[in-house]
Amino acid sequence: xxxxxxxxxxxxxxxxxxxxxxxxxxxxxxxxxxxxxxxxxxxxxxxxxxxxxxxxxxxxxxxxxxxxxxxxxxxxxxxxxxxxxxxxxxxxxxxxxxxxxxxxxxxxxxxxxxxxxxxxxxxxxxxxxxxxxxxxxxxxxxxxxxxxxxxxxxxxxxxxxxxxxxxxxxxxxxxxxxxxxxxxxxx
Numbered sequence: 001x002x003x004x005x006x007x008x009x010x011x012x013x014x015x016x017x018x019x020x021x022x023x024x025x026x027x028x029x030x031x032x033x034x035x036x037x038x039x040x041x042x043x044x045x046x047x048x049x050x051x052x053x054x055x056x057x058x059x060x061x062x063x064x065x066x067x068x069x070x071x072x073x074x075x076x077x078x079x080x081x082x083x084x085x086x087x088x089x090x091x092x093x094x095x096x097x098x099x100x101x102x103x104x105x106x107x108x109x110x111x112x113x114x115x116x117x118x119x120x121x122x123x124x125x126x127x128x129x130x131x132x133x134x135x136x137x138x139x140x141x142x143x144x145x146x147x148x149x150x151x152x153x154x155x156x157x158x159x160x161x162x163x164x165x166x167x168x169x170x171x172x173x174x175x176x177x178x179x180x181x182x183x184x185x186x187x
Contacts, residue, residue: 012042012065015077015152019044019063022155024162027171033060040064040078048162050169057085057169061161063154074116075148081161082144085168089137097141098123104167105145112149112156119145141168 005013024030028048035043042065049058064078098121105119122142128135143164149157166172 008042009065009067011067011076011152015063015065015154016044018153018155019046019158022158024159025166027055028162028165030162035062036064040066040070042066046158048165050165050171055169055171057083057165059083059161059165059168061158073148077149077152077154078146079114079149079154079157079161080144080146081164082142083161083164083168084140084142085165085170087139087141087168087170089139101141101143101168104164105143108160108163108167109147109157110160112160113151114147114149114157117145117147119143143168 005016008016028050031047031049033045033047035045037043044063046061047058048061050056060082062080064073064080066073066076069076070078101121102119105117109117120143122144124140124142126138126140147157
């Protein structure tokens with residue numbers, strides 16, 4: 001994090017502590033990355049990645065904080081996310097798929113109070129020709145979203161974003177009332 005935490009307002013420090021305490025999906029590897037410096041006085045950026053034999057997704061979660069607030073945010077915090085995933089080739093022909101992808105976000109944010117939600121879903125279909133014609137169709141979906149959290153408790157928001165990464169990679173959601181064990185843990 002580029003800012004001096006000790007000089008950050010208590011509300012931002014509380015948000016950072018909530019992120020550290022968040023329960024996120026163990027199949028998403030999270031790493032702190034350089035945060036944007038011109039959008040807000042305080043920011044945190046986290047990259048996430050899922051890789052596996054049949055799952056590939058990555059993204060970025062950015063928490064912005066401006067103690068003065070910003071009118072467009074309707075608050076002092078703003079969360080901006082990016083999720084990118086390689087999906088099944090059939091998605092390339094499905095016109096309703098963007099709506100389904102957006103519904104994943106709605107499902108993920110059920111336990112994360114928020115407002116001012118907006119974003120886009122972009123589907124890219126890559127078809128090879130000529131000497132590359134034997135390559136399979138490749139479909140990539142990118143979701144760019146932002147919303148204003150209702151409080152400094154950001155834990156449910158980062159958990160929702162890791163769920164969205166898993167959905168995007170084709171990994172089923174964790175059933176209600178079931179906790180995923182982290183590697184190395186025993187019951």
